[in-house]
Amino acid sequence: MPARRSPARRPTMKDIARRAGVSESAVSFALNGRPGVSEVTRERVRRVAEQLGWRPSTAARQLSGEGAAxxxxxxxxxxxxxxxxxxxxxxxxxxxxxxxxxxxxxxxxxxxxxxxxxxxxxxxxxxxxxxxxxxxxxxxxxxxxxxxxxxxxxxxxxxxxxxxxxxxxxxxxxxDAGAMASLVDRLYELGHRRIVHVAGLPRLAHTERRIRALRTEAERHGPQARVHSVTTDYSDAESAAATRRVLGAAEPPTALVYDNDVMAVAGLAAATELGFAVPADLSVVSWEDSALCRLVKPWLSALSRDxxxxxxxxxxxxxxxxxxxxxxxxxxxxxxxxxxxxxxxxxxx
Known part of the structure; x- marks a missing residue:
């Protein structure tokens, strides 16, 4: 019968101190980022700790108040x-x-x-x-x-x-500004001059960046480009309501850009109910790509990221x-x- 192995022993601060040639208190200071040791000693201690495979004890950190893990x-x-x-x-x-x-x-x-x-x-x-x-x-x-x-x-x-x-x-x-600029450029190439951005919550930094970028691109493309943004709470209900409003205008947009996939799907459904054919009458783009964009007809164009x-x-x-x-x-x-x-x-x- 093979001999029973003893469980592997975890390296301790005492092991690190012995290998690094310093006191245990110096090891504690170095590994916990506290003052009291030189940078040279701190680096030596950290290097030895890594070599030994030392890891801080989650339980000990919690009990000492030094960390919550x-x-x-x-x-x-x-x-x-x-x-x-x-x-x-x-x-x-x-x-x-x-x-x-x-x-x-x-x-x-x-x-x-x-x-x-x-x-x-x-x-x-x-x-x-x-x-x-x-x-x-x-x-x-x-x-x-x-x-x-x-x-x-x-x-x-x-x-x-x-x-x-x-x-x-x-x-x-x-x-976000660069992504919006490239999107507007592409819609402009496709002949779209009336573009509405159905945005998420107002006052968020990324919402404001996208709105500003849309305005900047409209100005760059000249007076023929008529664009604006409307803000929502990111919900499907507010997206559908905003879609109905903008498509009910005297000169409805020919392209709609939504700030997420759920809003885009809701907007697509609302546009279809109003009799707009996508993409013949109206192009639709989702800012976020997901499986949801490929579960509707037509499949939604989307800005994709990892x-x-x-x-x-x-x-x-x-x-x-x-x-x-x-x-x-x-x-x-x-x-x-x-x-x-x-x-x-x-x-x-």
């Missing part, structure tokens, strides 16, 4: 719009992939307003519930980065612009902050237009 994620949107929003489902999938590698949990909460979101951050900080947070839907005048800075909570803002980062806060962003990868990038930047790295601004690839059956040449008038 959890990342926070709060969304201030109507709860009934999130369950069918493919963007958030894919984003969380990417975030979870990275957190799972580090054996970290995700604490997710939906609230009614940014004020409620700030209250959640204060409570989490007071209760030592999270080690850092991922922030979505940045706004032009946003109280959250300053608050998180005051609390000392590491944070990554998802969707901020290149100049929106606050000290100590990382930003991961996509060039949203799961977006989530992985954001979570990776937060891990870097938790490891003591510097705050950064990171740009992900620009969404690209995938043309399907819902777009075509504008009908001559």
């Amino acid at each position: 959890t990342v926070g994620f709060v969304v201030a949107r109507p709860a009934d719009t999130l369950g069918v929003d493919s963007f958030f489902l894919q984003l969380i999938s990417g975030i979870q992939e990275v957190l799972a590698e580090r054996h970290l949990g995700l604490l997710f909460q939906v609230v009614e307003s940014v004020e409620d979101e700030c209250a959640v951050y204060r409570r989490w900080w007071a209760e030592h519930r999270v080690d850092g947070v991922l922030v979505v839907d940045p706004r032009a005048e946003d109280p959250r980065p300053d608050l998180l800075g005051e609390l000392g909570l590491p944070a990554v803002v998802i969707g901020g612009g290149p100049d929106s980062r606050q000290p100590g806060t990382s930003t991961v962003w996509a060039d 949203t799961v990868g977006f989530g992985r990038t954001a979570a990776g930047e937060l891990m870097a902050l938790l490891d003591g790295g510097p705050a950064r601004t990171v740009q992900v690839p620009v969404p690209r237009l995938i043309e399907r059956d819902s777009t075509g040449p504008a009908r001559p008038h």
Whole structure:
């Protein structure tokens, strides 16, 4: 009968101290990012810890109050719009992939307003519930980065612009303006001069960037291009209502751009009910691509991006902050237009 193996022993701080030739207290200071050791010693200790395969004990970190082994994620949107929003489902999938590698949990909460979101951050900080947070839907005048800075909570803002980062806060962003410009250029090539953007919530930074980009492109293309945006709450109901309004105008648009896939599908149904043929009378584009865009007829053209990868990038930047790295601004690839059956040449008038 083979001899029974003893369970592998996990490396300890004492092992690291012995190998690095320093005291256990110096190892603790170095690995927890505390002052009291030189940078040379800190790097040597970290290198030895990596060689030995040392990992911090989650239980010990929680008991000592040094960490919660959890990342926070709060969304201030109507709860009934999130369950069918493919963007958030894919984003969380990417975030979870990275957190799972580090054996970290995700604490997710939906609230009614940014004020409620700030209250959640204060409570989490007071209760030592999270080690850092991922922030979505940045706004032009946003109280959250300053608050998180005051609390000392590491944070990554998802969707901020290149100049929106606050000290100590990382930003991961996509060039919404560039994507809108390329989309308008393509619709213009197809002969569309009346374009309506059915946008999401007002005051969100990415909503405002898309609206500004649409106006800029209209001005660049000259007075023949007549475009405007209408804001909604991202729901199918408001999207359908907005579609009916704009298509009931004396000169209805020949192209509609929706800020997500659910809105685009609802808009397509409303346009069809009103007797508009897609794409013969009206071209339809969804900002987000998903399986939903290929479950309707005609299949919807869409701006596509790697949203799961977006989530992985954001979570990776937060891990870097938790490891003591510097705050950064990171740009992900620009969404690209995938043309399907819902777009075509504008009908001559």
